[in-house]
Amino acid sequence: xxxxxxGIGWVTAAGCGNGRNAEQQPLCPGSxxxxxxxxxxxxxxxxxxxxxxxxxxxLAALAFCxxxxxxxxxxxxxxxxxxxxxxxxxxxxxxxxxxTMLPEQGKLASPNLFAYTLPNSFLGxxxxxxxxxxxxxxxxxxxESGLSPLRFALEELAWSEQQAMLAGICDLAxxxxxxxxxxxxxxxxxxxxxxxxxVFPGYGELELRGNEMVFAGAAVTDLPTLVASxxxxxx
Amino acid sequence: xxxxxxxxxxxxxxxxxxxxPLWQGLLAGRSGIAPLTRFGCENYxxxxxxxxxxLQAPAKGSLLDTILERIAVQxxxxxxDCRLLVASTKGEIDRLTTVCxxxxxxxxxVLFEPLLEKIARRFSLPDRGCNINAACASSTIALARAxxxxxxxxxxxxxxxxxxxxxxFVFSGFSALQALSAEPCRPFDRQRKGLTLGExxxxxxxxxxxxxxLSAESPLAYVAGWGAANDAHHVTAPARDGCGLILACRQAxxxxxxxxxxxxxxxxxxxxxxxNDAMELTAxxxxxxxxxxxxxxxxxxxxxxxxxxxxxxxxxACRALQQQLIPGTVGCPDAEEAGQGRLNxxxxxxxxxxxxxxxxxxxxxxxxxxxxxxx
Numbered sequence: 001x002x003x004x005x006x007g008i009g010w011v012t013a014a015g016c017g018n019g020r021n022a023e024q025q026p027l028c029p030g031s032x033x034x035x036x037x038x039x040x041x042x043x044x045x046x047x048x049x050x051x052x053x054x055x056x057x058x059l060a061a062l063a064f065c066x067x068x069x070x071x072x073x074x075x076x077x078x079x080x081x082x083x084x085x086x087x088x089x090x091x092x093x094x095x096x097x098x099x100t101m102l103p104e105q106g107k108l109a110s111p112n113l114f115a116y117t118l119p120n121s122f123l124g125x126x127x128x129x130x131x132x133x134x135x136x137x138x139x140x141x142x143x144e145s146g147l148s149p150l151r152f153a154l155e156e157l158a159w160s161e162q163q164a165m166l167a168g169i170c171d172l173a174x175x176x177x178x179x180x181x182x183x184x185x186x187x188x189x190x191x192x193x194x195x196x197x198x199v200f201p202g203y204g205e206l207e208l209r210g211n212e213m214v215f216a217g218a219a220v221t222d223l224p225t226l227v228a229s230x231x232x233x234x235x
Numbered sequence: 236x237x238x239x240x241x242x243x244x245x246x247x248x249x250x251x252x253x254x255x256p257l258w259q260g261l262l263a264g265r266s267g268i269a270p271l272t273r274f275g276c277e278n279y280x281x282x283x284x285x286x287x288x289x290l291q292a293p294a295k296g297s298l299l300d301t302i303l304e305r306i307a308v309q310x311x312x313x314x315x316d317c318r319l320l321v322a323s324t325k326g327e328i329d330r331l332t333t334v335c336x337x338x339x340x341x342x343x344x345v346l347f348e349p350l351l352e353k354i355a356r357r358f359s360l361p362d363r364g365c366n367i368n369a370a371c372a373s374s375t376i377a378l379a380r381a382x383x384x385x386x387x388x389x390x391x392x393x394x395x396x397x398x399x400x401x402x403x404f405v406f407s408g409f410s411a412l413q414a415l416s417a418e419p420c421r422p423f424d425r426q427r428k429g430l431t432l433g434e435x436x437x438x439x440x441x442x443x444x445x446x447x448x449l450s451a452e453s454p455l456a457y458v459a460g461w462g463a464a465n466d467a468h469h470v471t472a473p474a475r476d477g478c479g480l481i482l483a484c485r486q487a488x489x490x491x492x493x494x495x496x497x498x499x500x501x502x503x504x505x506x507x508x509x510x511n512d513a514m515e516l517t518a519x520x521x522x523x524x525x526x527x528x529x530x531x532x533x534x535x536x537x538x539x540x541x542x543x544x545x546x547x548x549x550x551x552a553c554r555a556l557q558q559q560l561i562p563g564t565v566g567c568p569d570a571e572e573a574g575q576g577r578l579n580x581x582x583x584x585x586x587x588x589x590x591x592x593x594x595x596x597x598x599x600x601x602x603x604x605x606x607x608x609x610x
Contacts, residue, residue: 077467077478094404098332102335105275106278106279106403106407106410109408114408114409114412117408118324118598120368120370123600124469124470124471124599124600127465128469130467132465133467134463136369136465136599136600137368137376138367140348140351140365140366140368141351141364141366142363155383158387160486177341
């Protein structure tokens, strides 16, 4: 199973960015700055400011990734799916919603917050903005490598009619006491295409050989290493 | 491509434990929707839900623990190499709500990874699996992925386990969104006014056909096709033209290598909300045209079981194909024009090999699974 890495975008403790404008892989410890609309979209976007923080970092990383691949603009919906791995999901949004629900026995429960208490809500935000009509889901799995969404996406590419998959990770910093350590808050997505990008030079081909993931002829052990290899490959 | 069979199902719903009481209850037109006593709901626009009878959480545990136990007892021992796919939208949300109400520390157990570990341990599976969250299409997508894994030879057996609760968290949210019906929901009825929440646990064991034979498992149905597509339209509202559901249906038909007129019946999502049900009828009419087969929805009996809905409906569909009969649609005495002649409050006889199940959810996602009956 193979896919071409045609774009990379992120919102991490290193800031917002995409592969073509970066030298260093951005997954690192630190505090996360939630991007403002102007950092992500040039034009006014009424919905962006209303999104919960989890959705904002996820949507922004997806936008940067598509921009990196030259695939941000569209005229017809496209068979592109999204696979996002998350450990904490929208837990912070759940807690914010509970702060509106618990006082006054539910009278003040926020419908806007509730709409984002499903971790896949930001995938819908991305789908409608970018015309993505493929399969879209969030999954939770114990995986220290960060590669499980890429494996999932390569399988989707091989087994379906989807032409490309956005695959990556999305997590805010966890609430106090829940961190398992060694985590990089933020969101990072790769655009994997069945074909290499016709717009920009891609980063290279990612292959799943059994359980092993291979990029540029070398086995990949984790997501930061893969992203670093991609950034090195463009040079 | 390997042929995929469903060899076992287990269900816990408001109509009882096991597929037999569920099936008989549906055929009798019974509804599990009743006044809600689990939490105070006087401030919400509905006071009803379809709750599982006698559901008590263990001390410091979740109601999901009890559902898991009741499912595990039914499903029996599983192959040791069985993969695990879980589908739950909110997991142990009752526990999270309790600790927040008590202003206590949040236990790691409210996260999905410990939940996966607990589920794998209860089923004695080495694979801890993953949880798929695609809103109300979660278990349908999990079933599709399980089928894809088996068809491609990546797995010989996969257990899909799905469960979601009637919780104050979700109940208050749908109330705040004005999506709940004050009366029991009326899927596809002209007078429908919203959804009624339900809860369920379901396990579906899928196997490679050859492996099932070797294990002396009797197939209940084959999984013939599947598809998933996003509307790319709105986060909480369906696309009125049904574009995502149409696409998912066509993908599933193509995967099954059948024509639309070979589908004998449809188990629709049928939430009872104005827009969802209209969207579904639009989509089904676009896909099937004049050959629109008989269709039904079960949420007038079971409520909307969120991430578990699709799994429960696939379990029901196995029995429907076996008996060439679909249950009536409780709450639908006056069907929408686009579904007239195809929806009935009484069970309908069907004739054919294939049954299509669909679910749609927040985030614009639509998922379809096509089952084939066992000759």
